[in-house]
Amino acid sequence: MSSRTLEELQKQYNQKPQEKKRGAFGGRRHPPHEPRNTSKPKDMKKTIGRLLSYLAPYKFRLILVVVCILVSTVASLMGAYIMRPIINGLVGQKALSFFGFSFNSILHYLAAILVVVGIVYLVGVVSSYLQFRLMLSVTLKSIEKIRNELFQKLEKLPVRFFDGDSNGEIMSRFTNDVDNIDVMLHNTVISLFSGSILLLGTFGMMLVTNIWLTLVTVFFVPVFLKLGGFIAKKSGKYYIGQQAALGTMNGYIEETVSGQKVVKVFNHEETCLEEFSLLNQDLRQKQFKAQFYGGIMGPVLGNTSQISYALTAGLGGVLCLHGLCDIGALAVFVNYSRQFTRPIDMISQQMSTIFAALAGAERVFAIMDSEPETEEGQVFSEGLRMRGDVVLKDVTFGYDPEKVVLKGISLYAHPGQKIAFVGSTGAGKTTVTNVLNRFYEIDKGTITIDDIPIQE
Ligand SMILES: Nc1ncnc2c1ncn2[C@@H]1O[C@H](COP(=O)(O)OP(=O)(O)OP(=O)(O)O)[C@@H](O)[C@H]1O
Numbered sequence: 289m290s291s292r293t294l295e296e297l298q299k300q301y302n303q304k305p306q307e308k309k310r311g312a313f314g315g316r317r318h319p320p321h322e323p324r325n326t327s328k329p330k331d332m333k334k335t336i337g338r339l340l341s342y343l344a345p346y347k348f349r350l351i352l353v354v355v356c357i358l359v360s361t362v363a364s365l366m367g368a369y370i371m372r373p374i375i376n377g378l379v380g381q382k383a384l385s386f387f388g389f390s391f392n393s394i395l396h397y398l399a400a401i402l403v404v405v406g407i408v409y410l411v412g413v414v415s416s417y418l419q420f421r422l423m424l425s426v427t428l429k430s431i432e433k434i435r436n437e438l439f440q441k442l443e444k445l446p447v448r449f450f451d452g453d454s455n456g457e458i459m460s461r462f463t464n465d466v467d468n469i470d471v472m473l474h475n476t477v478i479s480l481f482s483g484s485i486l487l488l489g490t491f492g493m494m495l496v497t498n499i500w501l502t503l504v505t506v507f508f509v510p511v512f513l514k515l516g517g518f519i520a521k522k523s524g525k526y527y528i529g530q531q532a533a534l535g536t537m538n539g540y541i542e543e544t545v546s547g548q549k550v551v552k553v554f555n556h557e558e559t560c561l562e563e564f565s566l567l568n569q570d571l572r573q574k575q576f577k578a579q580f581y582g583g584i585m586g587p588v589l590g591n592t593s594q595i596s597y598a599l600t601a602g603l604g605g606v607l608c609l610h611g612l613c614d615i616g617a618l619a620v621f622v623n624y625s626r627q628f629t630r631p632i633d634m635i636s637q638q639m640s641t642i643f644a645a646l647a648g649a650e651r652v653f654a655i656m657d658s659e660p661e662t663e664e665g666q667v668f669s670e671g672l673r674m675r676g677d678v679v680l681k682d683v684t685f686g687y688d689p690e691k692v693v694l695k696g697i698s699l700y701a702h703p704g705q706k707i708a709f710v711g712s713t714g715a716g717k718t719t720v721t722n723v724l725n726r727f728y729e730i731d732k733g734t735i736t737i738d739d740i741p742i743q744e
């Protein structure tokens with residue numbers, strides 16, 4: 289047998305769950321690592337709303353979190369702004385002065401500054417700490433609830449459900465997908481929120497400090513957004529490719545390892561090597577692009593912000609010489625212009641995390657919304673002594689509605705009787721035991737044990 293092409297391998301080892309034929313009982317093994325997080329969320333609004341409903345019971349704490357974020361942002365803006373009176377107090381004509389107080393010794397002056405700066409930063413640190421702690425506890429409680437609900441649902445799902453998805457795929461919802469939601473809730477949401485507030489606050493403070501210098505910084509914002517967006521889009525695209533290639537390779541390895549004896553018996557080693565190196569090479573190429581674009585984001589944006597920084601500083605110097613700006617304001621402004629680009633950079637980087645988490649949340653909710661097993665049983669097993677009188681009457685069943693496996697089968701097993709099923713492979717022996725255990729609902733006919741239908 290000659291080795292397959294890359295496309296054929298990708299098709300086989302990257303199957304969509306619904307293309308897999310057999311599952312729970314005697315089915316083929318599935319690659320444990322399906323490509324994950326490769327899909328875009330379908331209905332973002334609905335998913336976000338549903339995620340928020342998990343946070344809703346913690347309203348009070350969330351309000352505290354918002355307050356803490358506001359306080360820490362204000363403290364951070366203040367901390368930067370305080371440089372202005374400090375510097376101006378030192379270089380100004382008047383003797384050392386700070387917030388209207390004048391000092392006759394530099395030591396007193398420095399001590400006063402230290403106290404004020406210390407208080408501002410302390411407030412910032414305490415509120416950041418509180419915000420982080422509160423948000424972490426709220427998020428983890430919600431995640432605990434999601435995990436519980438998911439597991440409860442899993443116990444109620446019919447066997448048919450597990451035919452569709454590989455075990456690895458279902459497990460990845462508990463681990464990967466839930467983790468992504470966790471990261472998004474306690475990390476991304478907070479940084480997006482505080483980033484936006486910081487952005488607005490910084491902008492306001494910049495306007496207050498100096499309008500002309502603000503214009504320079506604002507001019508660079510679209511440049512920043514364009515560059516950041518471009519790189520984020522590219523890296524997102526290649527990241528998906530990389531994950532898919534990884535999934536394909538994992539599937540191939542899993543099958544080859546578990547089928548080593550078959551490989552040896554059929555002298556398939558050479559072909560395996562060829563096919564594997566094909567997949568390996570494909571993975572390397574995709575990894576290169578994904579990691580390249582992922583890695584250049586920081587440096588590119590960093591260098592762009594250096595240009596805006598240098599321009600601001602240069603122009604600020606000129607304004608200072610002409611008395612249109614004071615030195616303290618320039619120092620503060622240069623600081624702000626650095627700070628201004630950080631949230632933009634951050635937001636464009638967090639977008640992919642958000643998409644991954646929302647797509648994960650959709651997969652988690654999809655399980656929660658699956659139809660559970662029907663339970664219409666009326667007979668209680670307590671006090672019931674089973675004899676084991678098993679009757680199958682005109683049973684018709686197919687896993688697929690189109691493909692009937694059992695056609696009008698009637699069987700009778702006397703209590704205590706041992707019966708052997710004999711037949712060619714695929715005849716339906718396992719299927720009979722499956723329907724007898726009510727792993728699947730039969731389409732026609734009845735199955736009774738001691739005259740009690742198994743549905744009861
Ligand atoms: N989970 C499943 N989903 C869809 N089709 C299935 C599933 N399990 C079995 N089938 C199909 O049902 C038919 C009967 O399969 P079954 O496993 O009952 O055969 P069997 O007699 O037990 O065979 P073997 O001797 O190989 O164990 C086959 O055509 C098989 O492809």
Ligand SMILES: [Mg+2]
Nearest residue numbers: 314717718719
């Ligand atoms: Mg079987």
